[in-house]
Amino acid sequence: MKLPLTSLNNGETGTITSTDVNSNRDPMCRHQRxxxxxxxxxxxxCIKRLTDLGLTPGxxxxxxxxxxxxxxxxxTVRGSRLAIxxxxxxKIFVDVKR
Amino acid sequence: MRxxxxxxxxxxxxxxxxxVIFNQLTGLHQHIGNWPGKTVEKAEGTLHFKxxxxxxxxxxxxxxxxxxxxxxxxxxxxxxxxKPDVVINVLDASLLERNLFFTxxxxxxxxxxxxxxxxxDLAKKKGIVxxxxxxxxxLGVPVVSTVAVSGxxxxxxxxxxxxxxxxxxxxxxxxxxxGKEIEExxxxxxxxxxxxNLNYPARWAAIKLLDExxxxxxxxLKLNPKxxxxxxxxxxxxxxxxxxxCPTVVTSERYQVASRISKEIQKITDPLKTPMREKxxxxxxxxxxxxxxxxxxxxxxxxxxxxxxxxxxxxxxxxFFSLRPTFDSIFGIGLIGELLWxxxxxGIIGGxxxxxxxxxxxxxxxxxxxxxxxxxxxxxxxxNLMHKMGLHGKAFIPVMLSxxxxxxxxxxxxxxxxxxxxxxxxxxxxxxxxxxxSVVILGLVGAFVGIEWALxxxxxxxxxxxxxxxxxxxxLPGEPTELIMEMSDYRAPHLKTVTKxxxxxxxxxxxxxxxxxxxxxxxxxIAEIANLLEPIxxxxxxxxxxxxxxxxxxxxxxxxxxxxxxxxxxMLATLLGTTNFALVLTPAQMVVFTLVVMLYIxxxxxxxxxxKEFGWKKALTITTFEIVFAxxxxxxxxxxxTIFPI
Numbered sequence: 001m002k003l004p005l006t007s008l009n010n011g012e013t014g015t016i017t018s019t020d021v022n023s024n025r026d027p028m029c030r031h032q033r034x035x036x037x038x039x040x041x042x043x044x045x046c047i048k049r050l051t052d053l054g055l056t057p058g059x060x061x062x063x064x065x066x067x068x069x070x071x072x073x074x075x076t077v078r079g080s081r082l083a084i085x086x087x088x089x090x091k092i093f094v095d096v097k098r
Numbered sequence: 099m100r101x102x103x104x105x106x107x108x109x110x111x112x113x114x115x116x117x118v119i120f121n122q123l124t125g126l127h128q129h130i131g132n133w134p135g136k137t138v139e140k141a142e143g144t145l146h147f148k149x150x151x152x153x154x155x156x157x158x159x160x161x162x163x164x165x166x167x168x169x170x171x172x173x174x175x176x177x178x179x180x181k182p183d184v185v186i187n188v189l190d191a192s193l194l195e196r197n198l199f200f201t202x203x204x205x206x207x208x209x210x211x212x213x214x215x216x217x218x219d220l221a222k223k224k225g226i227v228x229x230x231x232x233x234x235x236x237l238g239v240p241v242v243s244t245v246a247v248s249g250x251x252x253x254x255x256x257x258x259x260x261x262x263x264x265x266x267x268x269x270x271x272x273x274x275x276x277g278k279e280i281e282e283x284x285x286x287x288x289x290x291x292x293x294x295n296l297n298y299p300a301r302w303a304a305i306k307l308l309d310e311x312x313x314x315x316x317x318x319l320k321l322n323p324k325x326x327x328x329x330x331x332x333x334x335x336x337x338x339x340x341x342x343x344c345p346t347v348v349t350s351e352r353y354q355v356a357s358r359i360s361k362e363i364q365k366i367t368d369p370l371k372t373p374m375r376e377k378x379x380x381x382x383x384x385x386x387x388x389x390x391x392x393x394x395x396x397x398x399x400x401x402x403x404x405x406x407x408x409x410x411x412x413x414x415x416x417x418f419f420s421l422r423p424t425f426d427s428i429f430g431i432g433l434i435g436e437l438l439w440x441x442x443x444x445g446i447i448g449g450x451x452x453x454x455x456x457x458x459x460x461x462x463x464x465x466x467x468x469x470x471x472x473x474x475x476x477x478x479x480x481x482n483l484m485h486k487m488g489l490h491g492k493a494f495i496p497v498m499l500s501x502x503x504x505x506x507x508x509x510x511x512x513x514x515x516x517x518x519x520x521x522x523x524x525x526x527x528x529x530x531x532x533x534x535x536s537v538v539i540l541g542l543v544g545a546f547v548g549i550e551w552a553l554x555x556x557x558x559x560x561x562x563x564x565x566x567x568x569x570x571x572x573x574l575p576g577e578p579t580e581l582i583m584e585m586s587d588y589r590a591p592h593l594k595t596v597t598k599x600x601x602x603x604x605x606x607x608x609x610x611x612x613x614x615x616x617x618x619x620x621x622x623x624i625a626e627i628a629n630l631l632e633p634i635x636x637x638x639x640x641x642x643x644x645x646x647x648x649x650x651x652x653x654x655x656x657x658x659x660x661x662x663x664x665x666x667x668x669m670l671a672t673l674l675g676t677t678n679f680a681l682v683l684t685p686a687q688m689v690v691f692t693l694v695v696m697l698y699i700x701x702x703x704x705x706x707x708x709x710k711e712f713g714w715k716k717a718l719t720i721t722t723f724e725i726v727f728a729x730x731x732x733x734x735x736x737x738x739x740t741i742f743p744i
Contacts, residue, residue: 018342018344026580042577042579043577045165045166045579045592046579046580046582047346048164048166048345048349049161049162049166049350049582050348050582051345051346051350052161052162052164052166052199052568053161053196053582053584054195054196054199054353056346056349056350056353057342057346057350058350059353062706065383065385067383067388067479067481067482068385068388068389068479068482069482069483070482071478071479071481072478072481072482072491072581073381073481074478074585075346076194078193078195078353078357079192079193079194079195079196080193080196080584080586081379081584081585081586081587082582082583082584082585083474083477083478083481083581083583083584083585083700084580084581084582085485085490085491085580085581085582086580087580088580088582093207
């Protein structure tokens, strides 16, 4: 099942399928992209950062918990612990076996 | 290069203990400044070792050599153009995969390299055993293990580094290989690039072109636009083959190499029980306990610093002012003596009584929290709240600092990733009531109107901060950067490193703020001696008296407040001839006066910090806005308080 990272339960592990702006299925996002070149650049940079931190397609990622009040997600990937803002986490798609 | 005179650069991820190694190597021979034209910290130091003089440069902690942050750009430019004699790549031995990803990029830059596996004691505790010989064989460069905090392995590290510089042993560094499809295209690009005389290897440039690196792209656009056209074609081909964007494919394959190497050189066995630091992490980020713990910790720090600060500040002040008779006996009580004491000495005293009792402990606590890892947990918990004003969790740190003093708050905005966010955070920061403002709030409104009114002022201030922050966020162009932050394991802070960071920050504060405070007091003293204060306050009386409904002398007090905000209270007492403000001011006047003091201008040192970080134009815009805004709000509140009296 392909889901955005934010839909995972605490402690659930998935395999990243895409972190690309292009393969992002969220229509809202594409709409915004057309609206503003600069925005696309920001998202692109964030995705570069995420892949540099090891969130590449095919990598296993575990959601540990979400900070209260719709806060960021705590995840572990390749043995390191990261905090990722919710908006960004929405753009990471993972394959989960349920 | 002079004989026996080398340059070594330290490079690596954040939180790997790089600055500890830097401190172990350079001791007191350090210089902390900025990279030319950048607001990125540059730490340099000198090491004398067996007759060698070695310049050590500590590069910022980064995860990649791309263009995500200014830090990454600075680092790779330094390595590519300054060409240090050797780069010491510091790795966290317990996070090999991600750290090796960075090592591979250094290898691609073909810089002389040695690899240091740090914190092996912690790795061992985590059940990680590393085969160093194998690591050395695979990477083709010397591999040394260290425990930086205790100094273990540091000596060997330097010896091996010198060996590399003097080429005593033949080394064949690994050339990371990508998949066939990428390698073919790298080769094609290398053939095109080879004829240019570049600062860096052609292969690296080719990889970076496929990686959509904007800086390298720009350079080739100038050299030969055809190369960019070819690159774009090749990228499309790769994207079609792999189904992901080209940078993702390149990064992905590089990670595969890192992953393979790390699997080959380490064995992991799970530790038997959950270690203490994990339990600590769980509880400090827990949704029930996380916030109470955080608030209690911050509150304890603030109460501690303020009570210590108040006590020692008075003590210091009393001591300095007791020197006045001695001073007078040397310089006489004439004009020059007056000018020297009132203009310069009092400025210095003012600076010292803020810097030592308040700023020093503040910085110390900040670095203690940062080094231990708690700061990132606070950012994690506060991310959502900071989003309400368009910032993310990390911005909470400069904001928190500002409750002590706005100057470190402004300088602390550097932890934000983009210029836009730095500016936005700085704007919010200058609205936060600092320790000096709190003195006025508590000493005037708290003491003479009631503590509930003091509290109300804080709440009004917070509302204003959120509203203005939100408006500024909407008004400034660009999209907010989301929080992407590592939460490294908790560890015992390294006191020597913390102390040193505190000292350098304090020094920075003194160098920046003191001249401004002194020059400011000097100018005001001259105005006072020339009897200009009265005329100036009468010029301001349409604002102070007519609009704000305050006595005319408050104009003078507000002018002094530009130096340091608590001076408004001290001046008010002097000018009104009493410390019992209830006799001369109505409660409403006190509330409005305090409100204006809270908002009206970042003090001169803060303006200096803004200029340093953002330039004159932005600093003046923020300052002017806040003066006008404070006066408008003050005028409205006094009218409301006339209708609904206190």
